[in-house]
Amino acid sequence: MQAVLEHSPPAGATVRTTKRTGFLLLSPSALILLVWSIVPLVMTLWYSLQNYNLVDPTLHGFAGIDNYWYLLTDPDFLHALLNTLVLVAGVLLISIGGGTLLAVLYDQEFFGRGIARIMVISPFFIMPTVSALLWKNLMLHPIYGVYSAMMRAVGLTPIDWLARFPLMTVMMIVAWEWLPFAVLILLTAVQSLDGEQREAARMDGAGPIARFRYIILPHLGRAISVVVMIETIYLLTIFAEISVTTAGGPGVASTNLAYLIYSRALLQFDVGGASAGGVVAIVIANIVAIFLVRAVARNLEA
Amino acid sequence: MATVELKNLRKTYLTEEIIKGISLSIEEREFVVFVGPSGCGKSTLLRMIAGLEDITSGDLLIDGQRVNDVEPGKRGLAMVFQSYALYPHMNVYKNMEFGLKLSGMPEAERRTKIEHVARTLQLEPYLNHKPGQLSGGQRQRVAIGRAIVRNPKVFLFDEPLSNLDAALRGQMRVELSALHRKLGATTIYVTHDQVEAMTMADKIVVLQKGVVEQIGSPLELYHHPRNLFVARFIGSPPMNFFSAIFQGGDAAGSSVQLRDGSNLYVPVTSPGLLPGTKVTVGIRPEHVELASSGPNSGGVEVIERLGAITLVHVRMPDGEIIVVQTDGAVLTDVDTRVSLTLPPRNCHLFAPDGLAFEACHRHPLAA
Numbered sequence: 216m217q218a219v220l221e222h223s224p225p226a227g228a229t230v231r232t233t234k235r236t237g238f239l240l241l242s243p244s245a246l247i248l249l250v251w252s253i254v255p256l257v258m259t260l261w262y263s264l265q266n267y268n269l270v271d272p273t274l275h276g277f278a279g280i281d282n283y284w285y286l287l288t289d290p291d292f293l294h295a296l297l298n299t300l301v302l303v304a305g306v307l308l309i310s311i312g313g314g315t316l317l318a319v320l321y322d323q324e325f326f327g328r329g330i331a332r333i334m335v336i337s338p339f340f341i342m343p344t345v346s347a348l349l350w351k352n353l354m355l356h357p358i359y360g361v362y363s364a365m366m367r368a369v370g371l372t373p374i375d376w377l378a379r380f381p382l383m384t385v386m387m388i389v390a391w392e393w394l395p396f397a398v399l400i401l402l403t404a405v406q407s408l409d410g411e412q413r414e415a416a417r418m419d420g421a422g423p424i425a426r427f428r429y430i431i432l433p434h435l436g437r438a439i440s441v442v443v444m445i446e447t448i449y450l451l452t453i454f455a456e457i458s459v460t461t462a463g464g465p466g467v468a469s470t471n472l473a474y475l476i477y478s479r480a481l482l483q484f485d486v487g488g489a490s491a492g493g494v495v496a497i498v499i500a501n502i503v504a505i506f507l508v509r510a511v512a513r514n515l516e517a
Numbered sequence: 518m519a520t521v522e523l524k525n526l527r528k529t530y531l532t533e534e535i536i537k538g539i540s541l542s543i544e545e546r547e548f549v550v551f552v553g554p555s556g557c558g559k560s561t562l563l564r565m566i567a568g569l570e571d572i573t574s575g576d577l578l579i580d581g582q583r584v585n586d587v588e589p590g591k592r593g594l595a596m597v598f599q600s601y602a603l604y605p606h607m608n609v610y611k612n613m614e615f616g617l618k619l620s621g622m623p624e625a626e627r628r629t630k631i632e633h634v635a636r637t638l639q640l641e642p643y644l645n646h647k648p649g650q651l652s653g654g655q656r657q658r659v660a661i662g663r664a665i666v667r668n669p670k671v672f673l674f675d676e677p678l679s680n681l682d683a684a685l686r687g688q689m690r691v692e693l694s695a696l697h698r699k700l701g702a703t704t705i706y707v708t709h710d711q712v713e714a715m716t717m718a719d720k721i722v723v724l725q726k727g728v729v730e731q732i733g734s735p736l737e738l739y740h741h742p743r744n745l746f747v748a749r750f751i752g753s754p755p756m757n758f759f760s761a762i763f764q765g766g767d768a769a770g771s772s773v774q775l776r777d778g779s780n781l782y783v784p785v786t787s788p789g790l791l792p793g794t795k796v797t798v799g800i801r802p803e804h805v806e807l808a809s810s811g812p813n814s815g816g817v818e819v820i821e822r823l824g825a826i827t828l829v830h831v832r833m834p835d836g837e838i839i840v841v842q843t844d845g846a847v848l849t850d851v852d853t854r855v856s857l858t859l860p861p862r863n864c865h866l867f868a869p870d871g872l873a874f875e876a877c878h879r880h881p882l883a884a
Contacts, residue, residue, distance in 0.1 A: 409602060411600050411602035412602045412603075412604060412605075414567075414569050414589075414596075415596070415602035415663075416604075416615070417568075417588075418567060418568075418569075418589050418594065418595060419590060419616035419663075419667070420588075420589075420590025420591065420616055420619045421615075425619060429604075429615065430604065434605075434606070436606070
C-alpha cells in the first residue's frame, strides 16, 4: 500500500508530461486549422458589423446590427432563402428518385450495360460552368437549342426556358449534374444486396414491386441518407450554374443565398451587407447540418 | 403434403448442360436428400424445383400439376437458404409475417400462426429482435420458422447447416429430423455432408456432374452401391479399392485373384464376364480385419486413434494404402507388420466400367 502511494505522484507526472507532449505535437496542425477557419470567420463577423462599401468610402464605422436589419427585412433575402430551399429540395428529390430507379434498372442484365453505365455517370465529370453553358446554348436556347428544334418539328412554339421558368431550369441543370452521383452510390448499394434475400422474397410470393418496396428500398436507406447529406452540403452553395445561365434573374427569380451574397459583395460592393449575408448563411447551414447529422447518424446506427 | 415428380429435367447454361436429364419421383411425407460433390448440380436442381432457375426441358410436377412456368411464390413451396437470407431490416416477427402478408392473410390469423410456430421453435423471446442480434443457430431457426408458417406443400433446404459449427450442426440435425416427423411434410434437402444425408434421409439421391448415380435408402447406398462413385462417396473413411483379376463365377459367387496371388470368392454374380478381366475389389475400412500373421501383409504407416475407434493405415507391398477401422483399444503400433483379412461377404466387385456386380444376398436392412 505504502509502495503504491510512494509511486503514484511520479506516475501522475508522467501522464501530465505525455499530455503536454501530445499537445505540443498537435499544436501546429491545430494552429493552421485555427488560422484557416477562425480568422476568416472572425473577419466576416467583424465586417458584418461595419459600414463598409467599396464605392462609398465616406460611409464607414461601426454599424451595429444595421447590416443584419437591412438584410433580414429585404424582400430579396427571403426570396433567395426560399429559392435556396426549393433548389436543394428539388434537386434532392429528382436525383434520389431518379437515381434509385436508374440504379435498380442498371442492376439488371442487358446488352451494352457496361457502356450504358459509363454514359449515365459521365455528366458528373463535366464542370458546372461547362454543363450550364451546354444546357443554356446547346439544348435550351430558344432559337438554336435542340429542344426548340424538337418542339418546332412537331409544330409547337419553342419555350425560352431560362426566361420563363428560371428556377426550375436551373434546378433541372443541377439535377442533371447530380443524378450520376446518386446513381453511382445507389447502384453500388443495390449490388451489395444479398442475392438470396431477393430469392427468399420471390419464394415468399413477392412480385417485382413488392420486392422493390420491402427489400431493395430498405436496403438502400443508408446509402440514400449518405447521398442526401453529401448533396445537401453542395447544393446549399450552388453558384456557377446560376451565374452562367440567369445571373440570378430575371429580378431575383433564380437568386439563391450564395448568389445573393456574391451580388452584394462584388456587384454592389457592399462588403458589410455581404458579410451579414455570409453569417446568416453559416447559421442556416449549421441548422441544416444538425438535422442532417442527427438523421443520418440514426440511420447509420440501425 | 404433396408429391413431386421430375421427368427428364434438363438445364443448359449457354452451351453447357448442367443437369442432364433427371427423372425422380418423391412421395408424400418423404425426406429426400440430394447429395454429391460440389459442382454436381444438386443446388441447381433444387433451385429449378423452387422456380428460381428456368427449366430448359422436361417436366416438373407438384401434386400431378405441371409447374414449369409457375412463379416461385405460387408453387406452394418454402425454402431455407444456406445464408438464411433473413430480411435484415425486419424483426423476427416481420420476417415470418412477410410471406403471409403478401398472400393477404388477415392480421389476427397471421399472429396466431406466427406465435404458434415461434413456440414450436422456441423463438418467442426473440420475436422483436432483428436478425443481426441473433446467433447463427437462432437465425437458422428463424429461417426454418419463416418456411413453416407458410404451411408449404414441400420444404426445400439448401445446405442449411453448413454455416453452423460442428456441435450446433449435430443438434440442428436432430431437431430437423424431429420437426420433419412432427410436420410430416415432403422435404427436399441438399447437402454435401454425407452424415446429414445418412441420418436424415428416407431416400438419398447421389448426383455427379448433372447425372443421378444412384437413388436409394441410406443403407441401400451403403451396402449395395451401384457403382464406384457411390461406393467411394458414401461412407467415411472411404472404401478401400484394389485391382484384381476375374477368375470365373457361378450362381453363388465370383472368384478373383488379388495382386499377391491369393484367391477371394465374393458372393456376387458376374454374368457374361470373361475370365482374365481386370476388376476392382472394394471393402470398407470397418470390414477389414487385422491379423498378426497371414497373407495380405503390410507395414503400419499411420495410426489415428479417435478414442472409440482406431484407423490403421497399412502400406501394402504394391504401394497402395489400405485403411482399417478397428477397435479403439487395439495395441498395434506404427512400423509393425500386420496382416489383413478380407471377409468375402463384405467385399464389393466392380466391373471395368465402374458398375458394381449384383450381390447374391441383399443386406436385410437394405432390402
